[in-house]
Amino acid sequence: MTLRRIQISQPSMGEEEWHAVREPLTSGWLTQGPKVAAFEKVFADRHDVAHAMAVTSCTTALHLALDAMGIGPGDEVIVPSFTWVATANAVLYCGGTPVLCDVDPTTYNIDIASMKSKVTENTKAVIAVHLFGLCADMDGIRAALPASVKVIEDAACAAGASYKGRPAGGLGDAACFSFHPRKSITTGEGGMLTTDDAALAERANMLRNHGASISEEQRHQGPQPYLLAAFDELGFNYRMTDVQAAIGLVQLAKLDRFIEERDRRARYYREALADIDWLRHPQPPNSGSHAWQAYVMYVDPKRAPLARNEIMGKLHALGVATRPGTHSVHMLGYYRKRFGHQIDDLPGARDCEQNTMAIPLHNRMDDDDYKYVVDCLKRLDSGNA
Numbered sequence: 001m002t003l004r005r006i007q008i009s010q011p012s013m014g015e016e017e018w019h020a021v022r023e024p025l026t027s028g029w030l031t032q033g034p035k036v037a038a039f040e041k042v043f044a045d046r047h048d049v050a051h052a053m054a055v056t057s058c059t060t061a062l063h064l065a066l067d068a069m070g071i072g073p074g075d076e077v078i079v080p081s082f083t084w085v086a087t088a089n090a091v092l093y094c095g096g097t098p099v100l101c102d103v104d105p106t107t108y109n110i111d112i113a114s115m116k117s118k119v120t121e122n123t124k125a126v127i128a129v130h131l132f133g134l135c136a137d138m139d140g141i142r143a144a145l146p147a148s149v150k151v152i153e154d155a156a157c158a159a160g161a162s163y164k165g166r167p168a169g170g171l172g173d174a175a176c177f178s179f180h181p182r183k184s185i186t187t188g189e190g191g192m193l194t195t196d197d198a199a200l201a202e203r204a205n206m207l208r209n210h211g212a213s214i215s216e217e218q219r220h221q222g223p224q225p226y227l228l229a230a231f232d233e234l235g236f237n238y239r240m241t242d243v244q245a246a247i248g249l250v251q252l253a254k255l256d257r258f259i260e261e262r263d264r265r266a267r268y269y270r271e272a273l274a275d276i277d278w279l280r281h282p283q284p285p286n287s288g289s290h291a292w293q294a295y296v297m298y299v300d301p302k303r304a305p306l307a308r309n310e311i312m313g314k315l316h317a318l319g320v321a322t323r324p325g326t327h328s329v330h331m332l333g334y335y336r337k338r339f340g341h342q343i344d345d346l347p348g349a350r351d352c353e354q355n356t357m358a359i360p361l362h363n364r365m366d367d368d369d370y371k372y373v374v375d376c377l378k379r380l381d382s383g384n385a
């Protein structure tokens, strides 16, 4: 077996992205402008949602969504613990309290019974994370909550995913996407806030641009040069640049092809590795489509020949990059110190942090790369690595 180097993730960029940035760079319109507007329009259409607002990241999209909903001190927002830290941090940025609940280790998504047990009279919202591209059970979540509680999708990993035939992005009161290079389409950094709620969209739109009542573009094109915007709210600068949006438009046109290929590769892993009984494969969606932001396996600690970290070390030595699925927020130092969480408080999330292992799955790998990953895991299984 000749040694290969396979990265955990690699963005897929080509000549088209290179050409696409020419126009904003030469036109002089660099910040949020016509390219952002076009990107938003195509993104909203693809995800079947009325409003889409491009921002600097999924983190700032989450902050904007919560802020536009009026979340503040005294308000509780329920967040599944097994997620990227940003999901919970966004609640703290608003002065609200993130209340962490457990996840289901078979889907890696929110455990509805645990979520329900955390609801109090102060609960204002739940952030349903579509982790690694699998949509959370949105109908089950909605049905378990009082009608006044808002549901926000953390769709950072779920561009192009669907749930019961409906795309992510319009499944709750608002949704937040990421275009970080670890996600399936990227603009370097970047995010998108989507909603069907016109009033929420209007507030978020104003808040992303310093709280200004009119946009720079409107001012630029308007006939009244003396006009200044009104600033009646405390806003932020979370605008995406037109350079990023030009790249985003090209990437978005490739999204369905990227997902189709990832889905095919995921099926290959599932079949080729079926005989390894200590590796559990990620759950395919009951009805809908997985976006496969990552292929995250669960290493059964009772059956595996080695501890997960040793397995990851051996794969690294063979040139195959792996990562833990993600961390559990209740186990992170800042959250433990501030909220007194104990590691065993949320056993599902604890086990997911300790036992998950993402293996390479992205659009820059070829047939031989996938076969190599499979061969390495089989060698480990037979004790030859």
Ligand SMILES: *Cc1c(COP(=O)(O)O)cnc(C)c1O
Binding pocket: 056, 057, 058, 059, 060, 083, 084, 086, 087, 129, 131, 154, 156, 157, 177, 178, 179, 180, 190, 191
């Ligand atoms: C990547 C990610 C984020 C953060 O996205 P950024 O665009 O980097 O801010 C938030 N939540 C989840 C679940 C993620 O995977």
